[in-house]
Amino acid sequence: MIHSIERITELLSEIKHPETGKDIVTLGIVQNIETENNIIAMNLVFKPNDAFVSSIKRAVEEKIKPVFPDAELRILNLKRQSPKLPKKEYPDIHIKNIIAIASGKGGVGKSTVSVNLASVLAQRGFKTGLLDADVYGPSIPTMLAMNDVRPVMIERDGFELIEPVEKFGIKCLSIGFFLNPDDAVIWRGPAATGALRQFAKQCNWDGLDFLVVDLPPGTGDVHLTVTQELDVTAAIIVTTPQKVALADVVRGTNMFRNKDINVPVAGLIENMAWFTPAELPDNRYYIFGKDGGKRMAEETGIPFLGEIPIVQSIRESGDAGVPAVLNGSVIADAFQKILDGLLQQPVIKK
Ligand code: ADP
Numbered sequence: 527m528i529h530s531i532e533r534i535t536e537l538l539s540e541i542k543h544p545e546t547g548k549d550i551v552t553l554g555i556v557q558n559i560e561t562e563n564n565i566i567a568m569n570l571v572f573k574p575n576d577a578f579v580s581s582i583k584r585a586v587e588e589k590i591k592p593v594f595p596d597a598e599l600r601i602l603n604l605k606r607q608s609p610k611l612p613k614k615e616y617p618d619i620h621i622k623n624i625i626a627i628a629s630g631k632g633g634v635g636k637s638t639v640s641v642n643l644a645s646v647l648a649q650r651g652f653k654t655g656l657l658d659a660d661v662y663g664p665s666i667p668t669m670l671a672m673n674d675v676r677p678v679m680i681e682r683d684g685f686e687l688i689e690p691v692e693k694f695g696i697k698c699l700s701i702g703f704f705l706n707p708d709d710a711v712i713w714r715g716p717a718a719t720g721a722l723r724q725f726a727k728q729c730n731w732d733g734l735d736f737l738v739v740d741l742p743p744g745t746g747d748v749h750l751t752v753t754q755e756l757d758v759t760a761a762i763i764v765t766t767p768q769k770v771a772l773a774d775v776v777r778g779t780n781m782f783r784n785k786d787i788n789v790p791v792a793g794l795i796e797n798m799a800w801f802t803p804a805e806l807p808d809n810r811y812y813i814f815g816k817d818g819g820k821r822m823a824e825e826t827g828i829p830f831l832g833e834i835p836i837v838q839s840i841r842e843s844g845d846a847g848v849p850a851v852l853n854g855s856v857i858a859d860a861f862q863k864i865l866d867g868l869l870q871q872p873v874i875k876k
Pocket residue numbers: 629631632633634635636637638639665797798834835836837838839840841842844845
């Protein structure tokens with residue numbers, strides 16, 4: 527089914543905002559309409575305290591449904607900053623260290639590393655936040671059993687801010703908090719980066735020692751948005767020992783070193799480095815090869831922060847919504863060492 531963005535815009539311009547009598551397209555409430563297959567996605571951006579948010583959302587659904595009966599409609603409501611405060615676009619938010627967790631490919635354990643690193647940071651008493659920027663497949667809500675969470679807006683210094691939701695001592699925010707769990711993977715392009723910009727700039731992250739940012743795999747728009755909107759201190763690259771995964775490390779490193787992004791790469795973590803079966807605890811099986819990550823770190827000049835074995839309980843913890851390091855897992859030691867290594871990097875602010 528081909529949706530015409532023009533036709534959708536035309537339909538929505540028939541909806542009047544009851545307060546002003548002007549249509550919601552002219553008012554700039556409708557933004558970033560996108561269509562893909564049978565999905566129609568858009569952002570509705572309201573001014574703070576707009577009393578008509580739900581009635582307008584309903585009106586949008588009622589306009590689109592009869593014309594595109596087979597379409598799946600995805601609407602993300604966002605809040606516009608109060609127009610009464612034009613002096614500054616965003617409030618000052620001080621975060622000591624912003625650490626972006628990246629990987630060349632999906633499925634190498636980037637989110638697992640993000641969640642467990644944030645957990646050990648919080649355990650050691652650092653004020654820690656976790657931003658799930660993996661807008662195409664947010665897994666943090668599942669990994670922290672936060673699928674039903676809905677963040678609230680608060681006011682600080684005259685700005686409306688999203689209040690992150692605290693779990694295990696970590697202040698968390700994910701686009702998944704604003705979607706149904708089954709809806710993931712559809713935010714692309716401007717709709718995703720628009721939401722992410724708001725998460726970066728209009729979220730109450732102030733006062734954090736560390737904000738861990740779980741990036742999507744690969745390289746792309748989201749990486750640009752995150753590095754433009756947030757003053758990223760350093761990136762960590764997660765890989766598995768396979769050759770292909772390591773080739774992706776080089777690509778990822780080059781992206782961060784690119785002059786437009788220019789973020790220091792503070793370390794490489796090798797995940798799934800070996801397998802130890804529970805019944806043979808002294809045996810290590812190097813399924814994907816040995817020391818690949820270490821060698822790659824040497825070749826690229828990136829500090830090697832450590833290796834994490836394949837342990838069944840890591841996946842089980844992720845699925846159960848409790849970070850493995852808080853669950854008595856054998857990988858707790860590995861993450862403590864990784865954190866020690868990270869804290870020694872000169873870019874990290876104490
Ligand atoms: P990514 O964020 O790179 O896509 P995830 O962190 O979501 O990867 O991990 C993919 C899957 O692999 C998840 O089910 C996770 O629980 C599992 N996993 C990750 N690291 C390990 C590990 N070291 N041992 C066992 N399972 C792991």
